[in-house]
Amino acid sequence: MSFLNNYIYYIGAFGLILIGLYIVLVKHNLIKVIVGLGVLDTGVNLFLISVGYITKGTAPIFSRSGIDPELMVDPVPQALVLTAIVIGVAVLALALSLAIRLYQHYGTLNLRKIREQRW
Amino acid sequence: MRRIVAILLLIIVAVGISLSLAKIPFGVPKTKVGRHYINEGVEETGAVNIVTSVVVSYRGFDTLGEVTVLFIAAIGLGAVLTAGGKEKTGKTEPASLILSTGCRILFPLILVFGTYVFIHGHLTPGGGFQGGAIIASGFLLIYLGCRERRISQKASKLTESLGGLVFVIIGLLGLVSGGYFLLNFLPKGTANTLFSAGIIPIIYIAIGFKVGSELAGIIDNLIEES
Amino acid sequence: MVNPVLLIAVPLGLVFAIPLFALFWKDAAKYIPPAALGFNLVVSLLLLPKVLENPVIVSIGGWQPPFCINLVAGPVGVLFSAIIALVGLLVSIYALNYIKEGATEKYHMLYLLLLTGATGVVLTGDIFNLFVFFEILCISSYALVAYLREKSGIESAVKYLIQGAVGSSLLLIGIGLLYGQFGTLNMADIAEKITSVSPVSLFVPMVLLITGLGVEAAIFPLNAWLPDAHSSAPSSISAILSGIAIEVGLYAVARIIFTIFGASSIFLFLAFLGILTLLIGEMCAFSQNNIKRMLAYSSIGQIGLILFALAIATSYGVTGGLFQLVSHTLSKALLFLAAGYMIYQTGSMEISALEGMGKKMPLTCLAFTVGAFSLVGLPPFIGFPSKFLIVRAALATKETFLFAALGLALLGTVIEGAYFFRVVQVLYFKADMPNPGKKEAPVTALIPMFIFVVLIVVVGIYPKLVTDVLNSAAIELLNRLDYIRSVLG
Numbered sequence: 001m002s003f004l005n006n007y008i009y010y011i012g013a014f015g016l017i018l019i020g021l022y023i024v025l026v027k028h029n030l031i032k033v034i035v036g037l038g039v040l041d042t043g044v045n046l047f048l049i050s051v052g053y054i055t056k057g058t059a060p061i062f063s064r065s066g067i068d069p070e071l072m073v074d075p076v077p078q079a080l081v082l083t084a085i086v087i088g089v090a091v092l093a094l095a096l097s098l099a100i101r102l103y104q105h106y107g108t109l110n111l112r113k114i115r116e117q118r119w
Numbered sequence: 120m121r122r123i124v125a126i127l128l129l130i131i132v133a134v135g136i137s138l139s140l141a142k143i144p145f146g147v148p149k150t151k152v153g154r155h156y157i158n159e160g161v162e163e164t165g166a167v168n169i170v171t172s173v174v175v176s177y178r179g180f181d182t183l184g185e186v187t188v189l190f191i192a193a194i195g196l197g198a199v200l201t202a203g204g205k206e207k208t209g210k211t212e213p214a215s216l217i218l219s220t221g222c223r224i225l226f227p228l229i230l231v232f233g234t235y236v237f238i239h240g241h242l243t244p245g246g247g248f249q250g251g252a253i254i255a256s257g258f259l260l261i262y263l264g265c266r267e268r269r270i271s272q273k274a275s276k277l278t279e280s281l282g283g284l285v286f287v288i289i290g291l292l293g294l295v296s297g298g299y300f301l302l303n304f305l306p307k308g309t310a311n312t313l314f315s316a317g318i319i320p321i322i323y324i325a326i327g328f329k330v331g332s333e334l335a336g337i338i339d340n341l342i343e344e345s
Numbered sequence: 346m347v348n349p350v351l352l353i354a355v356p357l358g359l360v361f362a363i364p365l366f367a368l369f370w371k372d373a374a375k376y377i378p379p380a381a382l383g384f385n386l387v388v389s390l391l392l393l394p395k396v397l398e399n400p401v402i403v404s405i406g407g408w409q410p411p412f413c414i415n416l417v418a419g420p421v422g423v424l425f426s427a428i429i430a431l432v433g434l435l436v437s438i439y440a441l442n443y444i445k446e447g448a449t450e451k452y453h454m455l456y457l458l459l460l461t462g463a464t465g466v467v468l469t470g471d472i473f474n475l476f477v478f479f480e481i482l483c484i485s486s487y488a489l490v491a492y493l494r495e496k497s498g499i500e501s502a503v504k505y506l507i508q509g510a511v512g513s514s515l516l517l518i519g520i521g522l523l524y525g526q527f528g529t530l531n532m533a534d535i536a537e538k539i540t541s542v543s544p545v546s547l548f549v550p551m552v553l554l555i556t557g558l559g560v561e562a563a564i565f566p567l568n569a570w571l572p573d574a575h576s577s578a579p580s581s582i583s584a585i586l587s588g589i590a591i592e593v594g595l596y597a598v599a600r601i602i603f604t605i606f607g608a609s610s611i612f613l614f615l616a617f618l619g620i621l622t623l624l625i626g627e628m629c630a631f632s633q634n635n636i637k638r639m640l641a642y643s644s645i646g647q648i649g650l651i652l653f654a655l656a657i658a659t660s661y662g663v664t665g666g667l668f669q670l671v672s673h674t675l676s677k678a679l680l681f682l683a684a685g686y687m688i689y690q691t692g693s694m695e696i697s698a699l700e701g702m703g704k705k706m707p708l709t710c711l712a713f714t715v716g717a718f719s720l721v722g723l724p725p726f727i728g729f730p731s732k733f734l735i736v737r738a739a740l741a742t743k744e745t746f747l748f749a750a751l752g753l754a755l756l757g758t759v760i761e762g763a764y765f766f767r768v769v770q771v772l773y774f775k776a777d778m779p780n781p782g783k784k785e786a787p788v789t790a791l792i793p794m795f796i797f798v799v800l801i802v803v804v805g806i807y808p809k810l811v812t813d814v815l816n817s818a819a820i821e822l823l824n825r826l827d828y829i830r831s832v833l834g
Binding site for chain 2: 348350354358360362363364365368404405406407408411412413414448451452454455458461465473477480481484485487488491494499518522525526529530546549552
Binding site: 006007009010014018021022025026050051052053054055059060061062063069072074075076078079080082083086087089090091093094096097098100101 | 121122125126128129132133136137140143144145147150152153156157158160161167168169170173174178181182184185188189191192195196199200242243244246248310311337340341344
């Protein structure tokens with residue numbers, strides 16, 4: 001049980017990553033694929049943060065004097081995730097705009113029918 | 120068929136990653152770089168929020184790249200979506216009185232809260248990106264509540280450009296004055312006060328305005344199109 | 346001495362300032378990319394002699410590595426940024442008159458941002474910074490592929506975006522695993538600590554990193570997006586994508602394998618992948634009727650050849666690979682630029698529609714022919730010494746697998762020659778129509794093409810001009826310990 005307690009964040013993050021990958025690989029509707037990309041991004045960010053966690057740690061902010069620096073979590077993954085979230089948002093925004101245009105051109109969002117470029 | 124291949128691929132990925140995760144124990148302090156930032160961060164940068172000092176000062180180049188990525192998304196969206204002469208099909212019906220009044224009351228409060236978050240980025244959790252997102256959600260509320268109002272495209276573009284330009288110019292000023300790009304060349308003041316930490320609050324203010332106007336511009340483009 | 350940070354900071358500042366300039370001067374957006382890229386070219390050429398011996402390490406923010414992000418301006422980095430600046434400058438001059446419809450201001454901003462991202466990737470010394478600049482490169486290219494807003498462009502952009510986004514997420518997982526194991530993000534620091542861990546636990550991060558970067562570098566089987574994307578983009582963007590974006594992706598793969606991991610066990614597999622990519626690319630190109638699709642598949646083939654050369658992993662091999670990379674950049678950009686105006690004249694991308702263009706647009710077709718012959722590897726063009734160097738490198742290793750692979754590579758070259766000669770034949774020898782009037786491409790397009798032709802011929806005749814730089818670059822890539830020492834002191 002303590003194994004589960006320790007690794008629940010990793011399991012959750014990788015569960016999200018695997019679900020996201022499955023959606024992107026298998027689904028036909030473009031909006032579902034974009035949602036899958038979002039889930040994949042969330043899973044990766046969750047994984048990055050949980051790499052930096054220290055048991056019973058607190059946020060790395062010295063808001064009062066006398067806070068023990070030994071008990072603070074690692075600040076670097078949090079900075080990485082900040083950047084990664086923004087990049088994920090940018091990709092999703094661009095994907096949605098392309099989906100709007102694609103619908104205007106083809107009238108459908110089914111990726112199996114949007115295959116004009118063959119070979 | 121495709122599902123089976125996908126599931127096989129995912130099982131391989133899962134096995135591979137769990138094998139390598141066994142090397143990264145959870146909850147154990149691992150890094151010397153992180154320790155250095157926590158121990159020396161307040162003295163070296165003057166910001167009490169160590170995550171802010173990492174984001175803006177130690178790894179400021181990444182933040183510059185991130186700001187650029189958001190800029191690219193806003194421009195790309197504008198390039199793909201601006202139709203040129205396509206009228207809106209169908210009229211949207213006006214919102215009810217309660218909704219529009221409520222939105223109008225909440226909007227300045229949200230703006231003030233967002234501004235508070237990005238101005239105090241070096242003292243409390245938060246910062247430029249978070250504050251900018253809050254401001255953009257205020258604009259989204261106005262779009263959903265009072266449906267006929269729009270922000271001026273030109274103003275939002277100018278704010279975006281100015282925000283980015285201020286960031287790069289501060290970096291170049293650091294290069295000119297100290298020989299390092301993004302050097303913290305303003306005095307660091309006393310920790311835990313508003314006017315401390317050198318260039319960090321200035322950069323975060325620029326980022327806050329930029330991100331707010333950028334996200335509001337993206338939302339505007341998407342709503343115009345539908 | 347000029348600070349290499351200016352190579353990234355100045356174009357970035359100019360891009361942010363374009364909307365402000367556009368308030369006063371409507372056409373500002375067209376002229377700023379050439380100005381910024383000209384500046385970059387001058388700075389890179391000034392830096393190049395100084396970095397051949399010792400790389401210049403620039404720390405950002407005034408902290409010491411590994412507690413900060415640092416740029417490593419070594420021979421590889423400065424050589425690549427000079428090439429990016431040169432090709433970008435010439436293509437931006439071409440685009441002055443080529444891009445007329447759509448939101449042109451946004452095109453130029455995205456274009457300069459793409460090249461800034463590419464320059465950042467080749468100069469950085471920190472793995473997360475590599476990811477951020479790599480994303481700048483990728484996202485600008487997604488937006489630029491969709492720039493014309495036509496059916497084919499949007500469809501290609503969507504497929505490219507989905508594959509690229511999955512690749513980036515895999516790259517980020519790999520970076521997370523590396524950080525969890527080593528606690529640092531600095532490339533030199535990771536390279537130093539790698540030797541203390543067993544190779545088995547490094548296998549998964551390395552595979553994830555190569556897969557994530559390989560989507561952009563167009564290694565088989567991750568390159569399904571390339572034919573659609575490169576053929577549906579506007580021709581100036583196809584030139585940049587084929588000439589710069591995939592090469593920068595391949596540079597990132599090479600940097601990861603040589604400098605960070607030093608993984609000698611994977612070289613054979615990479616050589617195999619390279620040959621596979623080469624053969625598949627050339628065979629698919631042979632069966633194409635659409636000229637831009639044919640050029641796109643040819644890019645896949647050439648990337649396979651460069652990967653094979655890099656995977657030989659001797660000093661000859663890496664020099665040959667880098668030389669082939671430079672040769673491909675110059676030749677493929679020239680081919681796409683020439684094809685752009687030919688397509689504009691005839692209105693169609695089919696090869697059969699280009700009959701007799703040799704008489705109608707003589708200078709453009711001459712440029713196309715020079716590019717084609719250079720890519721195939723005929724003397725006196727630049728393709729010849731680069732391919733010769735790769736052959737010599739493979740023969741010098743005395744490994745039978747590499748001999749067999751070399752035979753397949755030469756087979757690929759023969760196929761390449763076949764389809765390019767077919768196009769040249771259509772251009773010049775099928776003129777059964779009466780002499781139409783000459784309608785040449787405008788001057789702004791002819792000047793860049795002419796400069797490319799001159800470079801191809803000059804370096805082809807005197808390869809000594811560049812082989813010294815390429816040799817230093819190869820030594821820097823292969824020599825991990827020197828890299829670690831110069832960054833960490």
